[in-house]
Amino acid sequence: MTQLFAAIDAGGALRFVGEVGRGADCGCLCPECASPLVARQGASNEWHFAHEAAQERPECGAGAANMLRRLIAEHLQARSEGPGLPLPAYRQRVAIVRALVNLHEDVQWGAQVMGAWAWQVRAAAHEAVAQARLDTGAGLQLFVSVDGEEPPAPEAEMAQLVFRCRTPPAPALRERQAALQHIEQHGELVWLHHPDTLGRVADARERLEARSRRIYGNWLALSDQAAGSAAAEHAPAPLFYGPGAPVAPEQAPRFACAPGHAPNVSFTFYRVSPTEAWLLYLLEREGPVDWRNAADKRYVLAPYPVPFDGWEHALPASVGVADLAAGLVRCTAFLNAVTYLSRCATLTRSGRDPAAFQGL
Numbered sequence: 001m002t003q004l005f006a007a008i009d010a011g012g013a014l015r016f017v018g019e020v021g022r023g024a025d026c027g028c029l030c031p032e033c034a035s036p037l038v039a040r041q042g043a044s045n046e047w048h049f050a051h052e053a054a055q056e057r058p059e060c061g062a063g064a065a066n067m068l069r070r071l072i073a074e075h076l077q078a079r080s081e082g083p084g085l086p087l088p089a090y091r092q093r094v095a096i097v098r099a100l101v102n103l104h105e106d107v108q109w110g111a112q113v114m115g116a117w118a119w120q121v122r123a124a125a126h127e128a129v130a131q132a133r134l135d136t137g138a139g140l141q142l143f144v145s146v147d148g149e150e151p152p153a154p155e156a157e158m159a160q161l162v163f164r165c166r167t168p169p170a171p172a173l174r175e176r177q178a179a180l181q182h183i184e185q186h187g188e189l190v191w192l193h194h195p196d197t198l199g200r201v202a203d204a205r206e207r208l209e210a211r212s213r214r215i216y217g218n219w220l221a222l223s224d225q226a227a228g229s230a231a232a233e234h235a236p237a238p239l240f241y242g243p244g245a246p247v248a249p250e251q252a253p254r255f256a257c258a259p260g261h262a263p264n265v266s267f268t269f270y271r272v273s274p275t276e277a278w279l280l281y282l283l284e285r286e287g288p289v290d291w292r293n294a295a296d297k298r299y300v301l302a303p304y305p306v307p308f309d310g311w312e313h314a315l316p317a318s319v320g321v322a323d324l325a326a327g328l329v330r331c332t333a334f335l336n337a338v339t340y341l342s343r344c345a346t347l348t349r350s351g352r353d354p355a356a357f358q359g360l
C-alpha cells in the first residue's frame, strides 16, 4: 500500500479521504512532510490524498502505513478508555532437550492492566504505542504491527504485546467507520513475551528436570540390568533436535569447538573433572542422504572447549575410538557414550550453542 488514505487536518486530527472536501478544499497536510495535499475522489481511481503538483518526497511513502498504525493506536486507546481492552491469556511452551529426552509443558496465566495506559499514538513502527503496569508485576509495552512488520526483540524484563492487523481493502479505507470495522474483525492482540514474574515457567522447568532425571535413572538401571548391549537395541531413538525451528543447513551456525557437527543439532555437554569435558553431538552426513532420516547416525565426542592433555586416551574403547586428525572420538554406539558419561559426569547440560557451556 503506497496511496495515502488518511492525512492530518489543520487541527492535527487524522482525517479519511472520504470525509473531507474534494481536491485542494480538503485542507489536509501530508503526515510525513507537512506539505498541503489534495483529495482525489475520482470515479475510477481508488480515493486517496496526493501532494499538490505531485511533490511526493521519498519519506512520504511511509505515510499510509504510519496513518494506519496511528488509526489502530487511537482505536485501542478509545477502547481502553471506554469499553475496556481485555488482554488474552499469556501462553508459553517450556521445553528441555537432552540426549535421551525431549520434554515440554505448556503454561499459561492471565495478565491485566492495572491503572491507566500511557499512550503514544504517533509512535514510529519500532516504538511502543502504549505502556502500562500489569497485575502480574511486569511492565507492559504495546506495539502495533501492520502487514507483518516485526516488532523489536523482546526485553527480558518487560511484557510485550502486539496488535497485528492487515491493511484493510481499498473500499474500507475511505471512511473511518469501515476501516475500524475491518480492524475490529481482523486484528488481534498477541503476546510476544511475559517475564516469569509468577514463577510458573521456573516451576514447569523444575517438573521437567525431575522427569528427565527419572528417565535417565531408569535408563541407567535398565542398562545395568541388561548389561548394556541388549537394552541399547530397545532404547528410544536419541533426540537431538529442538527447541526452536531448524534453519536451512547452509544458514545454520557452525561451531569450531565441534568439528564436523550436523546443522541444527543440540549439543550435550559433560563435565567429568576440572580438566576434562566433552561435547556429544551428531556428525554431519556427507553425500546426498538426508541426515535427519538416515538410520546410520554417527555420533562423536569432542574434547571441550579444546583438546586437553591426554584426551585421546581419556575414554574407554567401549565408548569410542580417538580420531587424532579430526580431533574427536568417534562413538562405537551412541548409547554406550551416554551411559558412560551420564555415570561419571559431575555436570550435564544441553543446548544449541556450545558457547553456553563456557566456564561450567
Ligand SMILES: [Zn+2]
Residues within 6 Å of the ligand: 030, 031, 032, 033, 034, 035, 051, 056, 057, 060
Ligand atoms: Zn509528503
